[in-house]
Amino acid sequence: MSIFNSHPPKINKNKLIKWLITNYNFKYKKKISLKKLNSERDKNYLLSINNKSKFVLKISNKFESKKFLELQDYVLKSLKKKSSIKKIIPKIIHKKIKTFVDENNSPCCIRILSYIEGKMYADSKNSIDLESSLGSYVGILSKELQNLVHEAAFRKFEWDPSSIDWIKIHINLFKSNRKKIIQKILNEYIYFVKKNKSNLRYSLTHGDVNNYNLVVSNNKITGLLDYGDMLFAPTINDLAICLAYALMNKNNLYDSLKTIVLNYHNQFPLTFDEIFSLMTIVKSRLTITVVMAEKQIKKFPNNKYLVISQKDAWSLLYKLDKINPYIFVYLIRDFCNYPIIKNYSKLISYLETNKFNKIFDKEINEINKSIINLEAKSLFSRISTNDPNKLSKKIKNYLLKNNSEIGVGLYGEKRNVYKGINYISLFNYNERRNIHLGIDFFINEGTVIKSPLDGKVVILHNNKNKFDYGPTVVLEHNVNSEIKFYTLYGHLSAKCLKKLSIGKKIKKGDGFAEIGNFPINGNWSSHLHFQIIVDLMNEKNNFPGVAEKNLWSMWSKISPNPNLIFKIPETFFNKNKNVDNLISKRKSLISNSLSIAYKNPIQFLEGKYQYLFDDKGRQYLDCVNNISHIGHCHPRIHEALTSQNLKLNTNSRYLYKIMNDYSENLLSKFPKKLDTIFFVCTGSEANDLAYRIAQVYTKSKDVLVMDNAYHGHTNSLIDLSPYKFKNIGGGGQKEYVHVAEMPDGIRGKWTYSDNKFTEKYINQVKLLIDNIQNKKNKNLSCFFVESILGCGGQILLPKNYLKEIFKLVRKNKALCIVDEVQTGFGRVGNYFWAFEEHKVVPDIVTLGKPMGNGHPIGAVITTKEIANAFNNGMEYFNSFGGNPVSCAVGNAVLEVIKEEKLQSHANQIGKYFLYKLQKIKKIFPQYISEVRGKGLFIGIDLIKNGNNLLPNKYLALDLVNNLRNRGILLSVDGPHHNVIKIKPPLPFNKSDVDFVCYEISDYLLHK
């Protein structure tokens, strides 16, 4: 016999009252009354004295050990001392545990506790406040019990929900569905609790925080009763037990669970591993309740208390049974701000940082896309989901109109297209699952789907329900010992069901299925639903593709944004502006003398290193924007700019250290002689100032420039730029401007075939200078030159050319000004400045474009002597030049060039590029006369019929427009508009080179 199968004590009330009067020293002994309270195995009474003082009289079962009662008293006394919880703990009134002999002649222990007024939790109206109070107090209880120890607590106890093996032998108490549910819980218990026990914290536990042991007043817990189930057990037992009862009869499981668990967690943080077991312990406790009830009812058919919670326990068990146990684990981990699984952040960063194989024939980012919006009231959702034919037509037309090959259905979109009972939330029957967990690709039926990485088929099933996936495949991707995830493909054709089998390995890039069509695909218009799954949660056939709003935070972690795989630029998902509107508005507002690139202009929304992304989510490889020298939108530049801008941005008449630091850093890149800076904002300003300095220094105005050069857009510089003044709209050559022939070995006055080629060009300059000097009142002020002739068509200057010209210029006391606006900052690879190659030191160097990686800064670098001569009393002031933000940005650019070794990278990649282009030239001599350049400053000279003298501007223009459609940005330059200019951001890599070279070859091949 034990206390569980013996009857409660048999009491004669009158005898008991007499006994009480003689044994206790009550203050008013006149009127003692006893009212029976519920108990399963003891006899408990509400003891009232004179209708005033109330106590609880506890008469224990004769089999109850005294030691165990001492344990209860020990805990009550200890908790009563804790200010955090004492309010809800009954006070011990008896001094000593006494013994009373019942009607069966059995000695029973008697204890008296204070009575706490209030309603039982079971009879109280539920509210958030009450659930918060419950969660908090159970948390505090767990915390305070951590440090208490008592030998009597170490015992085996059938009500311990962390040990339910014993239930196995009672499984036949139940039939059909109930039996199935209990069996499922027993299996779940082994994995989620038994095997996890070593990861749980153990302590004294109350053991029965149920709705009838909690007293409530004013929406708060005011009493925790009945310490008769105390046990040394997993600490979370108390929370689990409290949840088992508190979740009964709740329409909204989610809210109650969250409130109670979070309030508990705030008082006593749950551990990651405890959460793994928590909800299974809840189910175990409910299982004990129903098993005990079934067992005990048979023995004690009259004890109503035994059946009290059985009905409610079953209805909660039915609800919980429908929810995958992992959902609870991940939901609660998410409540408590834990990652849902171990290594979650490793997995996400793996997905973020890796490039995956394309899933269709074409790379998603290399084709034009449009968003297919299915949220309520959208263009497409207005079409009944029962009419996929109509929807398909509408989508096709829309894509056609928007020049897009593929429609993209959005992750995280709330849709009202999911009808039927399958989409009702299991946590709250008033809520529907309607937020999309995948990304949809609307594309033709039959399109082959390829695996983005190596995988294995783990789900292969036809999910036939209406609005479901139809044929579905899930692949498992075991990346390494720490990283594993799954990808789901829904709405396939039926082919894969025959072709594939569970366990089949699929190699990265292998086509394994095809897009299906209605009705087989769940009756949708043809598309792929693609979803990432972090943990399959033991699902065997299907996996939720939409989630309820309440659970979105968790679901968005179980199934994170699939764009982690595709890397469609985020700006694509913003509401985009229509390009046509942009063009017409721009044309009406902004001067039309500024041209727009391409026959089909592009609206770029985003840039990243050497890539730009347009409003169709398409990626373009940027081969021309040398301003974004260290890469588009480099985070270091953003950081330098914003942090300085938040501190200070003012003009250069004040002192700030960053200006000195940057100047020191920049000057260290120059020969010693060049030791003084003037800060400006653009390349034009730099050249304009350089010319002004030269004029002041030499007191002369005449200037020597290279033919076809461009040095800037100011009044003075247009006159110094044959590229402008010679061409349409130009005002012609001014008499003080002298133009040196470009040493163009192909179409110049003297060509490579002339063995005195360089000498003859030098002589031409000598003649020019002599001519100037011979004229009365005329003197040369300066010679402007780029170290590689950009607008001239990326022409390299021959060896010794600059050296000799510099000698001639200096002989006439004029200055040598090198324009490094295009070529500076390591672009040419072997040198930081392109002039260094020619073993010359200019008198002035001008800088711009790459200097601020897109931020407008420029500079004039010269010698002290020249700078001092310019300081003639007229101040040089530039409102923006050299401001703190510009200096911070400029400095960051220099740092990144150094840290990312961009100069040597440009050298290496440039050599590879030239090597590959030379190979193309050999294959297509009819189209290419020369490939030339240094580092990542390259030109391809295009010709007609293999004739060097026939520059082919049509081919150049067509090639640039054609490669734009292939996702490559290039431009044309040179006096004959036949030179393809290549000057990409320096992060440009080998595979970018391969891509460009492949596409150029392919274009030329199909000409």
Ligand SMILES: Cc1ncc(COP(=O)(O)O)c(C=O)c1O
């Ligand atoms: C060689 C050269 N110098 C100067 C400039 C003028 O620079 P900015 O456009 O910053 O005024 C340019 C612009 O393209 C250039 O190519």
